[in-house]
Amino acid sequence: xxxxxxxxxxxxxxxxxxxxxxxxxxxxxxxxxxxxxxxxxxxxxxxxxxxxxxxxxxxxxxxxxxxxxxxxxxxxxxxxxxxxxxxxxxxxxxxxxxxxxxxxxxxxxxxxxxxxxxxxxxxxxxxxxxxxxxxxxxxxxxxxxxxxxxxxxxxxxxxxxxxxxxxxxxxxxxxxxxxxxxxxxxxxxxxxxxxxxxxxxxxxxxxxxxxxxxxxxx
Numbered sequence: 001x002x003x004x005x006x007x008x009x010x011x012x013x014x015x016x017x018x019x020x021x022x023x024x025x026x027x028x029x030x031x032x033x034x035x036x037x038x039x040x041x042x043x044x045x046x047x048x049x050x051x052x053x054x055x056x057x058x059x060x061x062x063x064x065x066x067x068x069x070x071x072x073x074x075x076x077x078x079x080x081x082x083x084x085x086x087x088x089x090x091x092x093x094x095x096x097x098x099x100x101x102x103x104x105x106x107x108x109x110x111x112x113x114x115x116x117x118x119x120x121x122x123x124x125x126x127x128x129x130x131x132x133x134x135x136x137x138x139x140x141x142x143x144x145x146x147x148x149x150x151x152x153x154x155x156x157x158x159x160x161x162x163x164x165x166x167x168x169x170x171x172x173x174x175x176x177x178x179x180x181x182x183x184x185x186x187x188x189x190x191x192x193x194x195x196x197x198x199x200x201x202x203x204x205x206x207x208x209x210x211x212x213x214x215x216x217x218x
Contacts, residue, residue, distance in 0.1 A: 029060050040064040043087050044164070050145035052093030055104035058140075062091055062108055066115050077120050081128045082168060085211045088112060088132050089162035089170070093140045094177075096151055101142040108136055127212045134215030135162070148178035158203060170211050173202035 039045045040061050049057045065087040073079040091108065095101045112132050116124050143150050143157040150157065157177035165171050 026056070026060070029056050033057070033060055033064070041068050043068055043083055044090055046090045046092065048092040048094075050094050052095045052100070052104050052140065054100050055093065055107045055140075058091050058093050058104065059107055059111060062087065062111055065090070066111065070115065070119065074119055077123060080119065081116075081125070082164075082211055084112065084116065085128070085131055085135070085170075085214075086162075086164050088135045089139070091136075091139060092159060094143045094145045094157060096142075096144045098142040101140055105133075105136040105140045108140070109133055125212065131212055131214035137215075143177075145177075148176075148181070161202075164211075165208055168210055168212075169208040170214070171208055172206040174204040174206075175202050 033040050040047075041064055043065055047058065047061050049055075052058055066084065069080060069083045069087055073083050088108075093101070093104055095104065109129075109132060113129060116128070138160045141157055141159070145157075148157050149155060158174050159177050159180070161173045161175060163171045163173075
């Protein structure tokens with residue numbers, strides 16, 4: 001692979017030619033996110049990047065959310081963990097290149113791990129980090145956002161809606177990405193009330209689960 005060009009905006013000329021892959025630089029990312037600054041600082045406000053690359057936009061959204069979680073809840077490890085997991089559950093991405101999706105997950109996880117460790121050091125819980133990784137594996141997907149399928153298997157992209165219930169519990173519902181987009185005519189997963197826009201039934205509905213027990217059964 002050719003060396004990175006344009007300050008990290010391009011991985012290789014071939015990827016630009018084959019996929020139109022050019023990453024947005026940090027200055028532009030921040031300028032665009034500042035236009036919706038209030039939403040980026042809402043812990044549970046959902047963000048979807050339908051061509052997420054290695055996570056330039058999503059990483060900055062996550063940084064902003066984690067800063068709010070730290071500001072409000074750093075004095076209580078349990079509260080920090082709960083709201084950190086909620087923040088993570090609100091981040092969604094799709095990329096047509098598998099290595100980008102893998103790199104994006106790792107990048108976002110590193111942000112969480114570093115913040116969590118800096119605050120609680122040896123008191124950090126493995127189960128909390130496992131839940132975080134499970135969420136990134138469910139929310140950052142390898143897929144084509146134009147035809148709503150995995151590029152190789154052609155299986156439909158399915159996203160999970162995560163909703164906090166009764167403090168420490170999460171509710172998961174899975175929805176087919178194509179139906180969400182076709183019903184809303186925009187890349188928006190869920191409406192302001194946290195409900196799937198104009199979708200009556202999920203493709204799968206899960207029982208409530210404690211936020212520290214995500215991924216135990218999968």
